[in-house]
Amino acid sequence: MALLKQMRHLYLRRPSGKAENRHSLLCALGFHKHSASQSPPTVEENVLPGNGIPSAAAVGQDTPVKTLKDMPGPSTVSNIIEFFYRDGFSRIHEIQLQHSQKYGRIFKSRFGPQLVVSIADRDMIAEVLRAEGVAPQRANMESWQEYRDKRGRATGLISAEGEDWLKMRSVLRQLIMRPRDVAVFSDDINGVVADLVARVRALRGQQPDGLTVLNVNDLFFNYAMEGISVILYERRLGCLEEQIPRLSQEYIAAVHLMFSSFKTSMYAGAIPKWLRPLIPKPWRDFCHSWDGLFKFSQVHVDRKLSEIQAQLAAGQEVKGGLLTYLLATKDLTLEEIYANMTEMLLAGVDTTSFTLAWSTYLLALHPQVQQQIYEEVVRTLGPDKVPVSEDIPSLPLIRGLVKETLRLFPVLPGNGRITQTDLVVGGYLIPAGTQLALCHYSTSLDEDTFPGATQFQPQRWVRRDPTDHVDNFGSIPFGYGIRSCIGRRVAELEMHLALTQLIQKFRIQVSPLTQEVHAKTHGLLTPGGPINVQFVDRQ
Numbered sequence: 001m002a003l004l005k006q007m008r009h010l011y012l013r014r015p016s017g018k019a020e021n022r023h024s025l026l027c028a029l030g031f032h033k034h035s036a037s038q039s040p041p042t043v044e045e046n047v048l049p050g051n052g053i054p055s056a057a058a059v060g061q062d063t064p065v066k067t068l069k070d071m072p073g074p075s076t077v078s079n080i081i082e083f084f085y086r087d088g089f090s091r092i093h094e095i096q097l098q099h100s101q102k103y104g105r106i107f108k109s110r111f112g113p114q115l116v117v118s119i120a121d122r123d124m125i126a127e128v129l130r131a132e133g134v135a136p137q138r139a140n141m142e143s144w145q146e147y148r149d150k151r152g153r154a155t156g157l158i159s160a161e162g163e164d165w166l167k168m169r170s171v172l173r174q175l176i177m178r179p180r181d182v183a184v185f186s187d188d189i190n191g192v193v194a195d196l197v198a199r200v201r202a203l204r205g206q207q208p209d210g211l212t213v214l215n216v217n218d219l220f221f222n223y224a225m226e227g228i229s230v231i232l233y234e235r236r237l238g239c240l241e242e243q244i245p246r247l248s249q250e251y252i253a254a255v256h257l258m259f260s261s262f263k264t265s266m267y268a269g270a271i272p273k274w275l276r277p278l279i280p281k282p283w284r285d286f287c288h289s290w291d292g293l294f295k296f297s298q299v300h301v302d303r304k305l306s307e308i309q310a311q312l313a314a315g316q317e318v319k320g321g322l323l324t325y326l327l328a329t330k331d332l333t334l335e336e337i338y339a340n341m342t343e344m345l346l347a348g349v350d351t352t353s354f355t356l357a358w359s360t361y362l363l364a365l366h367p368q369v370q371q372q373i374y375e376e377v378v379r380t381l382g383p384d385k386v387p388v389s390e391d392i393p394s395l396p397l398i399r400g401l402v403k404e405t406l407r408l409f410p411v412l413p414g415n416g417r418i419t420q421t422d423l424v425v426g427g428y429l430i431p432a433g434t435q436l437a438l439c440h441y442s443t444s445l446d447e448d449t450f451p452g453a454t455q456f457q458p459q460r461w462v463r464r465d466p467t468d469h470v471d472n473f474g475s476i477p478f479g480y481g482i483r484s485c486i487g488r489r490v491a492e493l494e495m496h497l498a499l500t501q502l503i504q505k506f507r508i509q510v511s512p513l514t515q516e517v518h519a520k521t522h523g524l525l526t527p528g529g530p531i532n533v534q535f536v537d538r539q
């Protein structure tokens with residue numbers, strides 16, 4: 001990416017304390033609502049052909065505005081029963097659907113002291129997101145902030161707010177937000193895809209039928225981990241090798257553990273501080289998980305820094321990618337680099353791997369659809385050509401496959417926003433500071449927006465002609481607007497390149513070992529059981 005001939009200002013050691021260089025970016029850059037400096041998605045990012053969508057639901061001047069008191073919703077007692085006695089935490093997506101059917105497209109719920117307004121309507125969601133200010137807030141991140149204060153760590157994009165967030169976002173968005181920015185990673189990702197294909201062959205060879213890969217999610221976890229590490233740390237970890245190097249193995253095991261314990265320890269933030277001496281485990285686990293995540297990133301960032309310093313000392317040219325660029329430019333402090341690498345790793349592994357696991361499952365369940373996609377791939381690339389990022393626009397069904405998978409199984413079944421001004425939505429006055437839950441799982445399954453909503457139809461995303469598109473907030477798996485997923489293009493590249501090659505090389509079939517797999521919520525929307533699929537050679 002960047003050719004750095006001279007780097008005199010590299011970070012030499014880890015500064016202590018929190019992020020430095022906080023200056024009033026909001027004022028200095030003169031940001032205001034809908035400024036040109038924001039990065040609203042292109043039309044192409046949120047399009048769905050063929051469905052006319054009315055303009056966002058508006059409250060007429062004369063319509064009397066109702067208050068939150070008037071808003072329907074489940075009682076606190078029924079929520080407690082649903083979540084604690086009926087294990088609602090693993091069915092949050094289903095409860096979202098049930099509640100929206102029972103109470104309507106906007107309803108309120110109370111979780112202890114916290115009031116949440118849920119919105120399960122495409123147009124109301126559009127209204128909220130389109131009205132966002134310059135630094136939208138997703139949720140209360142007090143516990144994340146508390147950990148960072150305690151350890152003298154900086155916040156990364158996920159946990160930062162206000163000017164800190166805006167500063168980091170404006171640096172990172174220039175590096176990985178557009179398809180052409182991530183196109184440079186094509187070759188590196190294809191190296192990882194080659195190892196994925198080899199790993200599929202090796203794993204199926206270990207099964208009696210010579211075809212089945214058990215629990216593809218483990219395989220895709222390793223693929224996603226390897227893929228994101230190549231981009232974030234500019235380094236291969238060996239996650240897809242037969243013998244994973246010991247150091248990498250330890251890291252993968254630690255990170256694996258962290259990802260799983262992390263999700264449960266998320267509840268640490270929900271337990272009031274005064275209760276911690278009585279119930280210390282969640283907060284202890286929460287801190288422990290973050291210690292591990294930060295350590296992992298720090299090792300790799302520090303290693304890169306040492307390599308660069310050695311190259312400079314030897315008078316060599318320094319070439320590199322994202323991390324090299326960040327270390328060289330000092331646009332972010334070293335602590336901010338640690339924090340962002342940590343948070344991007346956290347956000348970039350499970351999300352991509354679950355989506356890939358669901359995609360292969362859906363392909364296996366729908367051989368005819370798979371055949372159509374295969375024909376498109378072979379028509380466009382032939383049976384052997386390795387796809388690169390520039391080929392993806394010519395593979396609309398591969399893009400449709402990813403979009404349709406994320407519509408049926410949005411990794412984040414809901415998202416949050418804290419309102420920054422008073423808003424009127426759906427006829428209700430919602431005061432500033434209210435936590436909103438945007439119910440993407442429900443809107444993704446709305447028949448009005450997606451006829452045949454429960455069916456798997458990647459072709460529904462293919463445009464019939466260039467004018468065949470409308471803004472669509474029914475399915476926005478990466479969010480929308482200035483606070484949307486910064487890793488979207490990276491994730492898409494990893495998924496498009498992997499799926500294209502898997503479809504090109506293998507017929508993917510359901511294994512007799514696979515039971516029907518349902519989704520469950522475990523922080524993210526995950527496969528509720530192992531997905532075992534057969535990979536049959538095409539040639």
Ligand code: HEM
Nearest residue numbers: 157344347348351352477478479480483484485486487491
């Ligand atoms: C299938 C893959 C992925 C999905 C579905 C996904 C989805 C999302 C969603 C819904 C959000 C919240 C957006 C909002 O609030 O409007 C988000 C935020 C974020 N994602 Fe992703 N993501 C994926 C992959 C990745 C990857 C690979 C990375 C790392 C490069 C990443 C890094 C982030 C970060 C840092 C944020 C916080 C952005 C901010 O607050 O400014 N994500 N993602």
